[in-house]
Amino acid sequence: MERADTEFSFFGIGTAWSVVTDGSVLRKDARSAVLAFVDGFDKRLSRFIASSEANAFRNADAGDYSISKEFAVLLAKADDLRKLTDGVYDPAVGGLLERAGYDATYRMEPLPNTEEFVLPTWTLTAQTLTLDGPAVFDIGGMGKGYCIDRVADIVRSFGYEHFLVDGGGDMFATKKASGAPWRVAIEYPGKPDMAAGLVELKDQGLAVSDGFRRRWGKWHHLVDPQLKKPIERVAGAAAVAPSAWDADCVTSALFFAASERYPAVSEYYKASYLVFQSDGMTSVSPNWKGELY
Amino acid sequence: MRTKKGIAILIAILAVVGGVVYYRYFFKTSSTSAGESAVQANKELTVSAVATYKVPKGEDKVRFTLTLDGQGAVVDVKTTDALKNDAVSENLAKFSANLLLAIKGKKLIDLQAVDKVGTSSLTTAAFNGALAELKAQL
Numbered sequence: 001m002e003r004a005d006t007e008f009s010f011f012g013i014g015t016a017w018s019v020v021t022d023g024s025v026l027r028k029d030a031r032s033a034v035l036a037f038v039d040g041f042d043k044r045l046s047r048f049i050a051s052s053e054a055n056a057f058r059n060a061d062a063g064d065y066s067i068s069k070e071f072a073v074l075l076a077k078a079d080d081l082r083k084l085t086d087g088v089y090d091p092a093v094g095g096l097l098e099r100a101g102y103d104a105t106y107r108m109e110p111l112p113n114t115e116e117f118v119l120p121t122w123t124l125t126a127q128t129l130t131l132d133g134p135a136v137f138d139i140g141g142m143g144k145g146y147c148i149d150r151v152a153d154i155v156r157s158f159g160y161e162h163f164l165v166d167g168g169g170d171m172f173a174t175k176k177a178s179g180a181p182w183r184v185a186i187e188y189p190g191k192p193d194m195a196a197g198l199v200e201l202k203d204q205g206l207a208v209s210d211g212f213r214r215r216w217g218k219w220h221h222l223v224d225p226q227l228k229k230p231i232e233r234v235a236g237a238a239a240v241a242p243s244a245w246d247a248d249c250v251t252s253a254l255f256f257a258a259s260e261r262y263p264a265v266s267e268y269y270k271a272s273y274l275v276f277q278s279d280g281m282t283s284v285s286p287n288w289k290g291e292l293y
Numbered sequence: 294m295r296t297k298k299g300i301a302i303l304i305a306i307l308a309v310v311g312g313v314v315y316y317r318y319f320f321k322t323s324s325t326s327a328g329e330s331a332v333q334a335n336k337e338l339t340v341s342a343v344a345t346y347k348v349p350k351g352e353d354k355v356r357f358t359l360t361l362d363g364q365g366a367v368v369d370v371k372t373t374d375a376l377k378n379d380a381v382s383e384n385l386a387k388f389s390a391n392l393l394l395a396i397k398g399k400k401l402i403d404l405q406a407v408d409k410v411g412t413s414s415l416t417t418a419a420f421n422g423a424l425a426e427l428k429a430q431l
Contacts, residue, residue: 020408020409164408164409166409168412169410169411169412169413170411171409171411173408182408182409183406183407183408183409184407184408184409184410184411185401185404185407185409185410185411186410186411187401187410187411187412187413188398189413191398192412193400193401193402194398194399194400194401195398195399195400195401195404195407195410196396196398197396198404198407199411206411207411208411208412208413209413210413236413238411280395281393281394281395282393282394282395282396283392283393283394284392284394285392286392288392292394292396293396293397293398293399
């Protein structure tokens, strides 16, 4: 198939990225700016980088801490999500993931005290973070959505109007040069060669998440900090929202929130969604526009 | 009893959804042939089905109403009590929030003109390496 678009691929924040431009190739200076941002983001906020801000409170005493504007913006969004999921989503879950084995060394072996984990309490007021003691933050999926939107801003700032940014399977797309939307298939959870459906994106973000990848023993990376268990009720989720960041928040909420909260989540982020339940059924928000197979 | 009610409602939703799928299929096949169909295509369509289930005091009837836009996409879902002039209870409103479907999936290679595939993020080489090592120890 002949395509007018061109693809710039790279590796960042632990996953494969690509920026597809419809029409002209992404220039070298734009590529450099994108790479610099993604690499910098990882260093600044990854739980796996010892010097990152997400790790800065690992041994903290209770008290108030001044944090960077970027970390504050991310935590504020995480706080919204925490409220929408009645506290089940919490970025301070990093310590539990580490005990369960998902740490910077990829130990993949739960510690005997994993279930004794106590979720740290935190509040945010502007750029002041208040902690009750040590905390390790994991901004995970929503951090990636944030990053995708910032990459889209960078690409736009270099004068490109028709492009798609794919950050490890989550994405943001403008429209194509022809005015048509981008057509994106949604992978069936746990079946990498199958599509569950198809969505058309036009100035919209898409997030797809499942509990099949990043699985070790009885654990995977989406854990309930109160029950200290991985979430198994939902097998996977996909969401379309005005931005990749919002779409990522929605898929997180679909995993972490009770299903009665779904309509509020959908309304809050102006999103439509698809949930793959563990019982084999799929539920779709009434405003879902995509095709399903 | 709650579970039974849930199942009855589920079956009813599936019946309605089945009808919708049939409608969409019908629409897709007919819209390419005649101008008359294209006029119809711009109209919203409402379909409904009533599910009856037994409760200790007798029978309950719940009506499911779906509204479809011109393209056959579901734009609204209502679940109402068919025995009480289609009143909406809080419980029934919750059921309206989601549509339950059984989807099978389609081979990616069979899809036409797809620009990208949205997936759960690929795991890092380090993560996969650690898993391989762990499996080797078992």
